[in-house]
Amino acid sequence: MTRATLAGVGVAFAAAPLGCFVVWRRMAYFGDATAHAAILGVALSLTFQMSVFTGALAVALIMALTVTLLAGRGYAMDTLLGVLAHSALAFGLVAVSFLSGVRIDLMAYLFGDILAVSRSDLVVIWGGAALVVALITWRWSQLLTATMNEELAYASGFDPKREQLILTLSLAVTVAVAIKVVGVLLIAAMLIIPAAAARSLARSPESMALIAAAIGAVSSLAGLRAAYVFDTPAGPSIVCVAAILFACFSLAGWNGQRKT
Amino acid sequence: MTLITAEDLSVRYGANTVLRHVNMSIEAGEIVTIVGPNGSGKTSLLRAIIGAAKLCEGQVTRKPGLKIGYVPQKLHIDPTLPITVERFMRLTHRVPRPACKSALEAAGVPDLLGRQMSQLSGGQFQRVLLARALINAPDILLLDEATQGLDQRGSAAFYKQIETVRRETGCAVLMISHELHVVMSASDRVICLNGHVCCEGSPAVVASAPEYRALFGTGTGGALALYRHEHDHGHDHADHSQEAAE
Numbered sequence: 001m002t003r004a005t006l007a008g009v010g011v012a013f014a015a016a017p018l019g020c021f022v023v024w025r026r027m028a029y030f031g032d033a034t035a036h037a038a039i040l041g042v043a044l045s046l047t048f049q050m051s052v053f054t055g056a057l058a059v060a061l062i063m064a065l066t067v068t069l070l071a072g073r074g075y076a077m078d079t080l081l082g083v084l085a086h087s088a089l090a091f092g093l094v095a096v097s098f099l100s101g102v103r104i105d106l107m108a109y110l111f112g113d114i115l116a117v118s119r120s121d122l123v124v125i126w127g128g129a130a131l132v133v134a135l136i137t138w139r140w141s142q143l144l145t146a147t148m149n150e151e152l153a154y155a156s157g158f159d160p161k162r163e164q165l166i167l168t169l170s171l172a173v174t175v176a177v178a179i180k181v182v183g184v185l186l187i188a189a190m191l192i193i194p195a196a197a198a199r200s201l202a203r204s205p206e207s208m209a210l211i212a213a214a215i216g217a218v219s220s221l222a223g224l225r226a227a228y229v230f231d232t233p234a235g236p237s238i239v240c241v242a243a244i245l246f247a248c249f250s251l252a253g254w255n256g257q258r259k260t
Numbered sequence: 261m262t263l264i265t266a267e268d269l270s271v272r273y274g275a276n277t278v279l280r281h282v283n284m285s286i287e288a289g290e291i292v293t294i295v296g297p298n299g300s301g302k303t304s305l306l307r308a309i310i311g312a313a314k315l316c317e318g319q320v321t322r323k324p325g326l327k328i329g330y331v332p333q334k335l336h337i338d339p340t341l342p343i344t345v346e347r348f349m350r351l352t353h354r355v356p357r358p359a360c361k362s363a364l365e366a367a368g369v370p371d372l373l374g375r376q377m378s379q380l381s382g383g384q385f386q387r388v389l390l391a392r393a394l395i396n397a398p399d400i401l402l403l404d405e406a407t408q409g410l411d412q413r414g415s416a417a418f419y420k421q422i423e424t425v426r427r428e429t430g431c432a433v434l435m436i437s438h439e440l441h442v443v444m445s446a447s448d449r450v451i452c453l454n455g456h457v458c459c460e461g462s463p464a465v466v467a468s469a470p471e472y473r474a475l476f477g478t479g480t481g482g483a484l485a486l487y488r489h490e491h492d493h494g495h496d497h498a499d500h501s502q503e504a505a506e
Contacts, residue, residue, distance in 0.1 A: 024341045145351050148335055154312035155330030155402065156352040195340075202342045203376070 004224055007117045007125050008238060011178045011190060012216025014129035017136045017209040018170055019195035019216075024147050024205075029078055030067070030168075031188035033085035034175045037063035039184050040092030041176075042109050046099055052109075053124050056179050060172035063088060068161075068168055112183030112235035114224070121180055128177035132170045139166055144205055182235040189239045190216065197246035200253025215245055261288045263326055263400050263432055264309060268318035271304045278304045280456045281318070286400065291426060291433040295440060295466075296453035297475055302436045303333070305453065306404050309434075326400065329393030329431070331386075333404040337377050345380070345388055346373045353396045360395065366428065367391035368421050383414045387421070394425065401425070403435035415439055419446045440476065 022031055038056040045055025063084060070080055096106060108116075117125075136143065146153040146160035153160035171191075178187045194216040195208070202208035223238030230237075265285040271278050278301040286292050294302050307313035309320055310330060337343065349360040357373075364370050367390040372380070380388060386406055393401055401422070407415035423446055426433055450466040452458040458471035466472050 024338045026338065141351060147341070148337055148351075149332045151307065151310060151312055151332050151404070152330055152335070152352070154307070155310040155328050199340050199342065203344060204347050205341060205343055208342055 001115075001224070001228070003117045003119070003122055004114045004234065005221060006122055007114055007181050008220030008224060009217045010122075010125045010129045011174070011181045012194065012220050013213050014132040014170075014174045015178065015190045016194055016198075016213035016216050018132060018167070018174055019191035019193075020198075020205065020209045020212055021136075021143060021147060021167055022171070022191050023195045023199070025167075028188065028192055029081050029085075031171060031175070031191045033067070033081040033088075034060045034063055034171055035184045035187040036085040037088035037092075038175055038179055038187075039109065040088045040095065042179070042184075043092045043095035043099065047095070052179065053121075053176055057172065057176035059088070060175045061169065064168040064172045065165075068165055108183075109179060110183050110185050111233060112179065112181050112186065114181045114234045114238075117180055125177045125181070128173050132173055135166060135170055139163060140206075143167060182238060186235050186239050189242065193239065193242040193246050194219065197242065197249045200249050200256075215242065219245060261323070262286070263288055263323050264434075265321045266305075266309065266318065267321070269305075269308060269315060269320065270317035271301070271308055271313050272316045273304075278455065279308070282453075282457055284451060284457065284460070286432055286434050288399065289426070289430050289432055290448045291423070291446060292435075292449045292451060293447040294434070294436045294451045294453055295438075295476075296458075300454040302453055303404055306402060306434070306436060310402065323399070327396055327398040329396070329398030329401045331389050331393045331401065331403040331406045333406065333408055335385075335389060339378060343377050344373070345375050345377060348377055348388065349392050349395055351392065355395055360391075363391040363395045364388070366394055366425055368417075368424075382409045383418070386410060386418060390418075390421065390425075394429070394431075397429065398431055400432040400434060403433070403437075405436050405438060407437070407439065412439075422446070 022028055037059050041056035041059030042052055043055075044050075044059065045052050048055070067077075067080060067084060071077060075083075093106075142153065142158050143163050143166070145156060146158075146163040150160045153163065174191070175187050178190060182190050194212040197215050198208045198211035201211050219238050219242035223241040224234055226232065226241065227234040227237040262285050266282055269282040270280055278299075282301075282305060284305075294305060296302050304313055308315055310328065311320075345364070346357065346360055349355070349363065360373060361370065364372055364387075367387045369384055369387040369391065372384060372388060377385070377388070386409075389406065390401075390403075403422070407418050410418060422433055422435075425431070445463065447463055449460065450463050451460040452466055452469070452472050452475065454475060458475065459466055459469040461469070
């Protein structure tokens with residue numbers, strides 16, 4: 001149980017700042033696409049007897065690079081993501097069906113199995129989270145500038161495409177480490193919901209990221225507690241708590257706006 | 261002193277050549293305006309100068325250590341991104357609060373420091389963009405149709421502000437504009453662009469050049485008349501020619 005809590009909080013910390021950028025840049029679908037691709041990674045890693053993390057990370061990275069390369073070459077971003085995400089998911093599911101002999105619990109990867117997190121999983125999760133947080137903190141100003149205007153980034157002497165790549169790679173790492181915790185289907189929720197919930201409370205980009213991290217952590221703690229008490233699945237319970245927090249803060253925010 | 265020189269510059273997007281063999285340069289302290297019809301490569305030229313567009317020929321030389329202040333055409337801040345004016349001012353340069361304040365004053369919008377960017381009006385927003393560009397005392401300001409979305413009075417006031425900034429800080433200005441008459445009266449030099457440099461020179465020279473007439477002659481009769489009018493009777497213009505002489 002302690003391990004599960006630590007895993008949830010670790011993912012929440014990595015997902016918070018990244019989720020803010022996903023929301024600001026309207027890349028919500030990108031998280032989904034990377035996550036769907038990760039299923040293919042799971043299938044491959046089971047075939048080649050690698051760790052699930054390695055396989056998922058590899059496919060998520062390839063996906064991220066492919067999207068970055070193809071972006072702006074004829075297809076709109078959402079079309080491109082739609083094609084890649086669902087083909088990766090389909091290929092992944094087909095690949096899994098070829099794996100005879102091994103009984104795979106696909107559900108465990110779709111919805112995550114946070115209660116089965118091992119000590120070494122925990123190391124991977126916190127290692128990945130620390131890497132992502134460090135990367136985002138280091139490039140924070142540049143990422144923020146590139147998010148608002150590409151030319152402004154060039155005029156300030158850095159390449160916005162490189163910043164986009166940093167963001168995409170961080171997203172791939174986060175998806176890979178989060179698979180065990182919330183599963184493929186709910187990773188996007190961990191990215192977007194805490195960030196969206198933090199919006200109505202924040203007055204600066206930095207505070208939005210910090211509040212999102214806090215909301216994510218609280219959701220993990222409360223979600224796991226609720227899962228224990230009511231005997232509900234852990235990953236979805238975490239997301240439910242985050243969604244309830246989002247609803248509360250948004251309502252409070254609207255009320256506050258009406259009064260002022 | 262020459263700040264930026266473009267030599268034999270060509271830019272191509274796919275099979276489409278948008279700029280062919282463009283030569284231009286900008287000196288310290290002058291206001292240069294690029295005019296041209298839609299699709300004439302104005303924005304591409306500016307992008308090439310800041311390094312955002314790939315050159316397929318030629319080169320851009322900047323004075324070593326040149327500080328550029330860039331005012332984009334449009335800055336998209338998603339409504340989900342909370343950011344105060346003060347934080348925005350510090351986006352690319354870590355500067356103390358008094359510097360933010362004085363830059364905002366120079367741009368004509370003091371007292372906005374604590375406001376959210378999303379609450380600003382169009383005119384205030386553009387001036388905050390200008391203030392941000394001024395914050396590290398640039399050698400040159402680059403403006404890409406910075407008055408888009410402003411009404412005529414708003415944009416005239418904006419260009420006035422730019423002249424004031426130039427007078428007070430001595431920085432050069434290179435800008436793109438659609439608003440021919442306003443811009444022509446505020447510039448030292450005009451470059452008329454249509455894939456290549458059609459003509460360039462002082463506003464009066466360009467306005468009477470046949471190449472310019474061919475591009476703008478019929479559609480902008482009114483604007484030209486207005487421009488001439490300012491020459492004949494305008495009191496503002498007297499100030500301006502003094503500045504140009506300096």
